[in-house]
Amino acid sequence: MAKVKKWIESKKAKPKCGEYDETKREFEMAIGKPFITVKVGIPEGFEDFRTEFLCLEKDEQFQEEIKDLVKKRLIFEKRYGKPES
Amino acid sequence: MSIAALIGALLTAWFGLQYGVFEYVAAIDFIDMRLIGLLVGTMIIVEVAERSGLFRFGALYAIKLSKGSPTGLFVLLGLVSAAVSMFLSDATAMLLMAAATVTIAKLLKYDPVPYFISSIIMINLGGTSTLIGSPSNMIIAVQTGMIFTEFINYLTLGEVALWGITIFTLYILFKSRLGEKKVLPEYNPWESIENKKLFYRSIFVLTLLVLLFLTLEHLGVGPEAIALGCAILALVLSGLDPAEIFKRLDWETVFFIAAFMFVVAGLEQTGILSDVSTKLVQLSGQNPLRATLLTLWFSGLASSVVSNAAVALTFAPMLTAAFSGLNDAAIKSALVFGTNLGGATTPLSGSVVMVALGALKREGISMSFREFTKIGLITSILQLAFASFYLTVRFGLGG
Numbered sequence: 001m002a003k004v005k006k007w008i009e010s011k012k013a014k015p016k017c018g019e020y021d022e023t024k025r026e027f028e029m030a031i032g033k034p035f036i037t038v039k040v041g042i043p044e045g046f047e048d049f050r051t052e053f054l055c056l057e058k059d060e061q062f063q064e065e066i067k068d069l070v071k072k073r074l075i076f077e078k079r080y081g082k083p084e085s
Numbered sequence: 086m087s088i089a090a091l092i093g094a095l096l097t098a099w100f101g102l103q104y105g106v107f108e109y110v111a112a113i114d115f116i117d118m119r120l121i122g123l124l125v126g127t128m129i130i131v132e133v134a135e136r137s138g139l140f141r142f143g144a145l146y147a148i149k150l151s152k153g154s155p156t157g158l159f160v161l162l163g164l165v166s167a168a169v170s171m172f173l174s175d176a177t178a179m180l181l182m183a184a185a186t187v188t189i190a191k192l193l194k195y196d197p198v199p200y201f202i203s204s205i206i207m208i209n210l211g212g213t214s215t216l217i218g219s220p221s222n223m224i225i226a227v228q229t230g231m232i233f234t235e236f237i238n239y240l241t242l243g244e245v246a247l248w249g250i251t252i253f254t255l256y257i258l259f260k261s262r263l264g265e266k267k268v269l270p271e272y273n274p275w276e277s278i279e280n281k282k283l284f285y286r287s288i289f290v291l292t293l294l295v296l297l298f299l300t301l302e303h304l305g306v307g308p309e310a311i312a313l314g315c316a317i318l319a320l321v322l323s324g325l326d327p328a329e330i331f332k333r334l335d336w337e338t339v340f341f342i343a344a345f346m347f348v349v350a351g352l353e354q355t356g357i358l359s360d361v362s363t364k365l366v367q368l369s370g371q372n373p374l375r376a377t378l379l380t381l382w383f384s385g386l387a388s389s390v391v392s393n394a395a396v397a398l399t400f401a402p403m404l405t406a407a408f409s410g411l412n413d414a415a416i417k418s419a420l421v422f423g424t425n426l427g428g429a430t431t432p433l434s435g436s437v438v439m440v441a442l443g444a445l446k447r448e449g450i451s452m453s454f455r456e457f458t459k460i461g462l463i464t465s466i467l468q469l470a471f472a473s474f475y476l477t478v479r480f481g482l483g484g
Contacts (some may be wrong), residue, residue, distance in 0.1 A: 030145055031148065032191065
């Protein structure tokens with residue numbers, strides 16, 4: 001029985017993850033909670049902080065700080081328009 | 086799956102040539118290039134249409150139309166699933182509907198499983214009555230000479246009734262699990278279309294494809310010529326990189342069908358298929374009703390355990406030979422219904438169920454083999470029973 005179960009499991013198609021995630025993202029952008037992905041490279045002169053920099057991706061406190069930054073930016077843009085660079 | 090078929094083709098070639106069952110020159114013709122042309126042409130057109138966001142637009146519009154009502158959402162997602170699978174391959178349609186279902190179910194905090202199962206079953210059902218609705222329909226069309234208008238004339242009414250019956254049955258089965266009415270966020274499906282020009286051009290090519298299929302009898306060419314012609318037009322009009330489109334085609338299905346076609350043609354040369362045909366004739370007693378029902382249930386049961394393309398490739402030449410002279414239209418229609426309807430009986434029946442289970446697993450949602458099989462068995466038996474009734478009445482086989 002265990003062998004049959006294992007065979008059935010092996011027959012289950014592996015989802016085409018990339019394609020599925022791509023399609024799901026399109027729906028999420030339209031009706032769900034939209035999100036953005038920003039690529040941030042390590043700043044110049046901080047090459048020695050490589051490990052610390054990579055850890056930021058999973059750092060919850062850092063993510064909260066980014067969210068706050070987004071909120072501030074959106075409020076600013078609503079009140080005064082796009083800031084001059 | 087395709088690797089097994091390719092090994093099968095290789096062994097068929099080796100044994101056939103080794104033991105003088107067929108000549109090398111004859112073996113080259115075993116693969117029907119018309120069928121491959123029809124498959125690839127249709128895939129190109131659909132891939133271009135998918136990139137335009139046409140099918141996503143349909144799903145988003147259906148969700149909006151439901152206004153947050155779980156019953157409305159259940160019915161509309163089911164209908165859209167069936168409608169998109171008239172064009173998309175079952176696996177691609179399932180990826181699209183899985184993404185739509187998960188997104189909306191998470192947003193409205195609904196249990197996604199009933200919506201998922203309904204999508205699987207409706208995707209399998211959708212496109213039963215169109216020549217390009219599934220690879221098995223294309224196989225039957227090319228191998229038996231059944232044309233686009235015959236598909237519509239013989240099967241559309243039955244398919245529409247089956248959509249209604251199936252959705253109603255699924256609704257009864259899942260009524261208690263659909264959830265409460267919720268407020269949908271405001272959104273405009275139109276905004277999801279990034280390239281409006283491509284969107285309109287895809288609609289134009291799909292409409293042209295259907296119109297040309299409808300007038301096929303007067304054009305003097307086969308459906309493969311129409312599909313390939315429209316595919317070239319779609320590539321030119323879309324301005325997309327053809328290499329990117331070709332990369333995304335479902336080559337596994339193409340190779341599976343080509344290889345399996347070779348195996349069946351090899352078997353035909355040995356006389357095995359003609360022996361089975363003779364047995365079928367004996368079983369039917371040359372009675373059109375019995376022959377039709379035998380075709381329907383035999384192919385239906387077979388496609389519940391193996392791929393429906395394989396069933397169509399094996400049965401189409403066999404049944405055409407076995408029941409020639411009986412009610413030809415009824416037999417072909419029974420084969421179309423049988424190969425399509427059995428495809429969502431168990432998780433092993435077809436690619437659509439596999440893809441759905443894979444997507445569910447990725448979302449961390451579980452649906453057991455047993456849970457799906459229970460619903461799949463009920464709907465498949467109901468659909469085959471209704472198809473038996475429909476074919477008997479439609480072709481006057483009762484008396």
